[in-house]
Every structure is written in structure tokens, then in C-alpha cells.
Amino acid sequence: MSDPHPATPESRRRLPSAERQAGIVAAVVELAALHGPSGITTQAIADRLGVTHGALFRHFPDKQAIWNAVFDWLETSLGAALGEAFREGGDPLDTLGRVFFAHVGFVAAHPGVPRILFHELQGPAGTPSRQRLRALVGGYRERLAGLFRAAKRAGQLPQALDEEAAAALFLGTVQGLVLQSALFAGEAGMVESARRLYPLLLDGFRGPAGTVRAGD
Amino acid sequence: MSDPHPATPESRRRLPSAERQAGIVAAVVELAALHGPSGITTQAIADRLGVTHGALFRHFPDKQAIWNAVFDWLETSLGAALGEAFREGGDPLDTLGRVFFAHVGFVAAHPGVPRILFHELQGPAGTPSRQRLRALVGGYRERLAGLFRAAKRAGQLPQALDEEAAAALFLGTVQGLVLQSALFAGEAGMVESARRLYPLLLDGFRGPAGTVRAGD
DNA sequence: TATGATAGTAACTTGTTACTTACATGACAA
DNA sequence: TTGTCATGTAAGTAACAAGTTACTATCATA
Numbered sequence: 454m455s456d457p458h459p460a461t462p463e464s465r466r467r468l469p470s471a472e473r474q475a476g477i478v479a480a481v482v483e484l485a486a487l488h489g490p491s492g493i494t495t496q497a498i499a500d501r502l503g504v505t506h507g508a509l510f511r512h513f514p515d516k517q518a519i520w521n522a523v524f525d526w527l528e529t530s531l532g533a534a535l536g537e538a539f540r541e542g543g544d545p546l547d548t549l550g551r552v553f554f555a556h557v558g559f560v561a562a563h564p565g566v567p568r569i570l571f572h573e574l575q576g577p578a579g580t581p582s583r584q585r586l587r588a589l590v591g592g593y594r595e596r597l598a599g600l601f602r603a604a605k606r607a608g609q610l611p612q613a614l615d616e617e618a619a620a621a622l623f624l625g626t627v628q629g630l631v632l633q634s635a636l637f638a639g640e641a642g643m644v645e646s647a648r649r650l651y652p653l654l655l656d657g658f659r660g661p662a663g664t665v666r667a668g669d
Numbered sequence: 670m671s672d673p674h675p676a677t678p679e680s681r682r683r684l685p686s687a688e689r690q691a692g693i694v695a696a697v698v699e700l701a702a703l704h705g706p707s708g709i710t711t712q713a714i715a716d717r718l719g720v721t722h723g724a725l726f727r728h729f730p731d732k733q734a735i736w737n738a739v740f741d742w743l744e745t746s747l748g749a750a751l752g753e754a755f756r757e758g759g760d761p762l763d764t765l766g767r768v769f770f771a772h773v774g775f776v777a778a779h780p781g782v783p784r785i786l787f788h789e790l791q792g793p794a795g796t797p798s799r800q801r802l803r804a805l806v807g808g809y810r811e812r813l814a815g816l817f818r819a820a821k822r823a824g825q826l827p828q829a830l831d832e833e834a835a836a837a838l839f840l841g842t843v844q845g846l847v848l849q850s851a852l853f854a855g856e857a858g859m860v861e862s863a864r865r866l867y868p869l870l871l872d873g874f875r876g877p878a879g880t881v882r883a884g885d
Numbered sequence: 886t887a888t889g890a891t892a893g894t895a896a897c898t899t900g901t902t903a904c905t906t907a908c909a910t911g912a913c914a915a
Numbered sequence: 916t917t918g919t920c921a922t923g924t925a926a927g928t929a930a931c932a933a934g935t936t937a938c939t940a941t942c943a944t945a
Contacts, residue, residue: 466911466922466923467910467911467912467921467922467923468922469921469922470921470922473922488793489791489792489793490791491707491791491792494901494902494903495902495903495904496901496902496903504922504923504924505923505924505925506903506904506924507904507905507906507923507924507925507926508922508923508924510903510904510905511921511922511923512922515903515904516902516903516904568791571787571790571791571848572791574787574848574851574852575705575706575707575784575787575788576704576705576707577704577705586852587852587853590849590852591853614869615865615869617865618862618865618866618869619869621845621846621849621862621865621866622842622845622866622869622870624845624849625841625842625843625844625845625846625848625849625866626838626841626842626845627841627845628841628844628845628848628849629837629838629840629841629842629843629844629845630837630841632787632790632841632844633806633837633840633841633844635790636790636802636803636806637803637807646834646837649831649833649834649837650834650837650838650841653830653831653834653835653838653873653874654838654873655873656872656873656874656875656876656877657869657870657871657872657873658869659872659877660872661872661875682892682893682940682941683891683892683893683940683941683942684892685891685892686891686892689892710931710932710933711932711933711934712931712932712933720892720893720894721893721894721895722894722895722932722933722934723893723894723895723896723934723935723936724892724893724894726933726934726935727891727892727893728892730934731933731934732932732933732934
């Protein structure tokens with residue numbers, strides 16, 4: 454409860470609005486990891502920043518605006534992490550592996566993120582945040598499907614592979630990892646579990662014959 | 670909001686406590702599907718049953734007791750659905766497929782269930798409900814691992830298969846399906862997606878050679 | 886048909902949450 | 916140095932949630 458800003462060693466009292474906004478967003482992500490999204494009250498955010506409740510409303514008109522800013526941060530930083538993995542080159546299967554571990558690494562580093570997303574998935578379906586999330590995941594799935602197409606073209610995966618199902622399986626595996634690490638090991642075990650799971654996933658993509666990749 | 674008991678065509682006013690308790694549990698599961706778990710206020714439950722707020726507390730001492738009863742129902746009914754699939758016989762891989770589709774079918778039929786579970790996963794880690802959930806999923810994972818061991822013994826899956834990773838991948842696939850259907854198609858498309866994903870999953874278990882199952 | 890127990894109602898109390906308002910203060914520019 | 920404005924504080928308010936209490940209606944049964 455009384456856990457004032459342990460992440461900010463020196464906390465000047467007065468901050469320019471841009472910095473304060475960034476601090477608020479960071480506090481939300483941290484609180485999501487510590488106490489779950491339902492524990493994120495405006496009071497809790499203020500406490501964590503070592504500031505009074507009312508100060509928040511100098512920088513955001515209401516709580517929804519804070520959530521919007523959190524989504525902005527999410528799109529930017531997750532997009533950057535995955536985008537880099539996509540861009541780095543190499544053959545399609547190398548890229549796929551990089552993306553997988555980049556994704557897992559990101560959520561392991563920011564355990565609040567999946568909590569926020571699951572939380573968002575529980576409200577009614579039509580909200581703007583929900584549509585942003587849908588666009589984010591949908592775009593990701595598209596890029597994955599493109600990667601699978603490229604791997605088929607390069608002869609790394611069988612022509613018969615259902616690309617959309619493969620993309621869904623890929624995403625599902627990551628999401629399943631998140632849930633199970635939330636339930637059992639905690640986020641620490643996540644990367645290790647991912648390492649054990651990924652070969653199985655890859656075999657699923659390679660299909661029944663396993664013949665395509667001769668040089669392995 | 671004003672959606673009084675559409676599930677109960679004839680709603681006698683006075684019900685014996687056991688029936689009322691069952692109705693309350695059912696209302697919670699339905700409300701979870703309709704408005705998400707955070708929308709489940711005691712008032713909303715009462716409205717749905719066509720009863721006043723105070724009436725609930727004739728049958729449960731407090732809200733936590735209602736949640737406990739919901740978990741009782743979950744353990745019983747999900748346990749029954751999966752237990753049947755496990756017990757029905759046939760070779761291990763047949764059983765595995767039955768369990769997969771039984772699980773998917775159950776959550777497709779009760780869309781509120783995953784919402785409740787995700788909601789439970791967001792609170793602090795030590796709660797009793799959380800431990801029950803952990804035991805439920807842990808036991809499931811154990812049974813799956815046993816199934817994989819049996820399949821290895823029967824020569825249906827390669828000896829090198831990592832059983833625990835396989836069980837985690839199996840569960841993750843279902844959980845990923847749930848999340849993506851919540852985000853996109855809705856629960857209707859879930860069973861269809863499951864049908865497309867399952868072959869890939871199976872190939873993952875069969876491993877790189879795909880040689881074991883000669884008679885296929 | 887009278888009676889005791891069970892189920893339901895209406896109107897509270899108490900605590901929490903988002904948001905507001907009136908006032909204070911530190912930093913920076915002229 | 917001083918005036919000004921962005922940032923912050925303290926103390927509110929309104930809405931809503933859970934749970935309680937005093938009373939009422941209905942049922943089973945003796």
C-alpha cells in the first residue's frame with residue numbers, strides 16, 4: 454500500500470508535464486505487475502509517485518486518458534521490440550525464432566503487460582481500447598502469416614502448411630506460456646519454458662514428414 | 670442492465686435455498702460472459718434473478734462465498750467433461766484428441782468460464798481461489814503428461830518427447846484459442862479454429878522425424 | 886387454522902473510487 | 916526582484932458497492 458516510487462531514486466517534487474505523464478504510465482505498468490490491474494486506483498498511482506491524488510488530474514483529464522497513454526506506450530515499445538526482431542534479416546525460420554523469443558522476453562521483462570491485456574479483454578467488446586488491441590494483435594498475426602509464406606517459398610516449411618493456423622498457434626503458445634507462468638513459476642521460469650516449448654512448436658510447423666529441412 | 674432472468678422462463682418468487690444458490694452461480698457465469706467479471710456486482714446478480722440485493726445474503730454470507738460456489742461448480746462440471754474424455758478408452762492419441770476437443774467445447778459452451786479464470790489470475794498470488802485454480806490446472810497437466818508417457822510407451826510418440834513441455838504446449842494452445850476467439854471471432858469460431866490447429870499441434874508432438882507412426 | 890421457520894423487501898450504513906475546487910508554492914522570464 | 920503560471924496540496928463531493936437491519940410474505944405442518 455505505502456510503496457512510494459521505489460523505481461525513481463531521486464524524485465524531484467515538481468516535474469514538467471511530459472515527464473510526469475511518463476511516470477504515471479510507468480507506475481500503471483508496475484502496479485499491474487504487483488497488484489493486478491484492478492488494484493490500479495488513481496490513489497495507488499499517486500501514492501507510488503509520491504504525489505497526491507489530485508496531481509494526476511493536472512496531467513490527464515480522466516482515468517481513461519491514462520489508460521490510453523498506457524496503450525500508446527505498449528504499442529510503441531512492443532512494436533519496437535518485435536519490429537526489430539522482424540527486421541534483423543536472416544532466413545524466415547531464423548526470424549521466426551527471434552520474434553518468438555523477443556515476444557517472450559518482452560512480457561517477461563514487463564509482467565504487467567499481459568495483465569493489462571487480459572484485463573482489457575474482459576470488458577464489453579466494442580470499446581476503443583479493445584479495438585486498438587485487436588488491431589495490434591491482428592497486425593502481428595498478419596506479419597507472422599507473411600513470415601510463414603516466406604518460409605514456404607524458401608522451402609523451409611511444407612507447402613501444405615496452413616499459415617493462419619500456424620500464426621494462431623504461434624500466438625497461442627506465447628499466451629499460454631504467459632498464463633501458466635502467472636499460475637506457476639512466476640515470470641522467471643517463462644524464458645526457460647519457452648526454450649523447451651519452441652522446438653515442439655517448430656516441429657508442428659514442419660509438418661508430418663519433417664522432410665523439407667534436409668540439412669538439419 | 671435491466672435484464673431480468675431471461676434464462677428462467679418461469680421464475681417462482683420463493684425458491685428453496687439450494688435452488689437459489691444454483692441460480693446465483695449460474696447468473697454469475699452468465700454475467701461473466703455478458704459483461705465480464707468486473708461487471709458482476711451483487712446488485713447485477715440480484716437483478717438478473719429478479720430479486721432484491723439483500724436476498725442474496727440469505728443464501729451466502731458474503732460475496733466471496735458466492736465465488737467459492739462458482740469454483741465448486743467449475744471443478745465439478747469441467748472435471749466431469751474432461752474426466753469423461755480421459756476415461757473413454759481407445760489408444761493414447763485418440764484420448765488426447767478427445768480431451769482437446771472436450772476442453773475447447775466446454776469453454777465454447779460456457780464463455781464466462783475463461784473470463785472468470787483470467788480474472789482470478791490477476792489478483793495477488795496467495796488467495797485460496799488462486800490455489801484451487803492452480804491445483805485444478807496442475808492436476809490437468811499431470812494427467813496430460815501421463816497420457817504422453819502412455820503414448821510413448823505405445824510407440825505412438827517419439828521417446829525423445831519432453832512430456833512436460835508437451836503438456837504445457839497443449840494447454841497453451843487451448844488458452845491461446847480462448848484469447849484469440851475473445852478478441853476476434855467470438856466463441857463461435859473457436860471450435861473451427863481448434864480443428865485447424867490440432868493437426869499442427871499433433872505434428873509438434875510427433876517430432877522432427879514423423880517416423881514413429883508408420884501405419885498412418 | 887395457527888405457528889414457526891424460511892425467503893424476500895426496503896432502506897439504511899460504511900467504505901471506496903473517480904473527479905473537483907480553492908488555495909499554496911516553486912521555477913523561470915522580464 | 917517580482918509577477919506569473921504550471922505544478923502540487925488539502926479537503927471536499929457524488930456515485931456506487933457490499934453488507935446489515937427491521938420488517939413482511941409465504942410455506943409446511945401439527
